[in-house]
Amino acid sequence: MSSVPDSMAAARAHLATADSKIAYLQNIEPFFIDLSLRENPVGARVGQTLADKLAILPQVRDFGFQNILLGTLDYSQPEALEVDDDFMMLLRDQNYDMTGCFAFTDIGLVGTDGTFQPSTSMQKLRDYKVPNTLHEIYLSDFGMDGQYSFEELRRSLPVSIQWLMDNIQGEQGGKPRILINIVDGCDAFAQNPDRTFEILALLAQQLIEGISFEDDRGTYMPFQVGAYVAAARQFLPPPFKLLVHMHSGGGFENSSVIEALLNGADGAWGGLAKRAAIIGHASLGELISNLVRVGNPHMNDYKLDRLLPLATGFQVLDEIEQVPDDLPILGHNAYRLPLSFFRQVPDRFMDLTPEAIGGTYRYRICPVVSDPAVIAGRLAEVTGQPASNFPDEVTKRMVRLMRRDLRDGKRIIYDHPPELMALYQRALVPQVGEA
Structure with a gap:
């Protein structure tokens, strides 16, 4: 050996x-x-x-x-x-x-x-x-x-x-x-x-x-x-x-x-x-x-x-049709973050930021993993307001609500603006049991 x-x-x-x-x-x-x-x-x-x-x-x-x-x-x-x-x-x-x-x-x-x-x-x-x-x-x-x-x-x-x-x-x-x-x-x-x-x-x-x-x-x-x-x-x-x-x-x-x-x-x-x-x-x-x-x-x-x-x-x-969303590198979702951890950064080895090839980061809501920063980014895209306008306590509450909805058997596409805004309105109200 x-x-x-x-x-x-x-x-x-x-x-x-x-x-x-x-x-x-x-x-x-x-x-x-x-x-x-x-x-x-x-x-x-x-x-x-x-x-x-x-x-x-x-x-x-x-x-x-x-x-x-x-x-x-x-x-x-x-x-x-x-x-x-x-x-x-x-x-x-x-x-x-x-x-x-x-x-x-x-x-x-x-x-x-x-x-x-x-x-x-x-x-x-x-x-x-x-x-x-x-x-x-x-x-x-x-x-x-x-x-x-x-x-x-x-x-x-x-x-x-x-x-x-x-x-x-x-x-x-x-x-x-x-x-x-x-x-x-x-x-x-x-x-x-x-x-x-x-x-x-x-x-x-x-x-x-x-x-x-x-x-x-x-x-x-x-x-x-x-x-x-x-x-x-x-x-x-x-x-x-x-x-x-x-x-x-x-x-x-x-x-x-x-x-x-x-x-x-x-x-x-x-x-x-x-x-x-x-x-x-x-x-x-x-x-x-x-x-x-x-x-x-x-x-x-x-x-x-x-x-x-x-x-x-x-x-x-x-x-006369959009590029497939999930095409690597060139697709619409290639640089739509579902989770902040996946972000590629400029000076990290083997990362390729979208800005390096003429693109920009956007955000995509996936109810199982999306974190407060991603949710704030998506809200900013939908509303035109700065991401800083959406308090951390509200976006965290949105995460909890998405988890609860799935446990209740509800399948909702929160990435769609009307569903996202409905979720946001729900999250503005403190939930029972919150500290």
């Missing part, structure tokens, strides 16, 4: 591992591509009009994003134009400075006779004068099915990249910045790693900026995502960029992005708001907030006082 000193040393070693990871997250300067113009409306009930996109673009630029995806050049029905097409054509016609702008494209294919046919999306990228692209491929059997065989992909990928280099005018007249996005990346690593490694080795020989890969259904565990990033790094060391994009499915998304960063990923792409394909994704709003939480100074490059209102505003725009 280990001695107490040995156990303490081993225990400290475990804590030191966590400390080293925090230190790493504090010092990284992550690379982001904002997809508020595309990812957020993908899973939304309504989406964005041209006017919406024209209003959003300057806001995400002003927030601090240097790299912004303008849209997807639709693959399945390219002749049926989307708002994304209209948006990029308008920016082109207005000579908008597209420095840092990207669009999604799919690859072209080399036929059995050796001739290359660029995809319609590649030709649109050229015609719309968008300088950079996330160039998408699939690597799993399911993902490739009906599109191309592995042999066709391997044969076509370098030629497709070269066509982009030869035909797309990049920023300031240079070459385009190309990131290969493996849409089914987690599936590919899990199902056929050798084939995936072969493509990564091939990509390491190309004139690309890097790769990204997705968990497109949000079903892989964080430790798996971390392992896939570390494996990819064996073939694509820096300065190749390695990005991830994690969907919400199993609830792992934000943990998976953190695990990816700890294993060598440079950053992520996503929208500022939570809404995305399926039920959401690891949004840049959440990731930036969590890096603020650990004390990463590079997050001060962004206008953090705009983070919360922008993220929630974009989601309301896309959904």
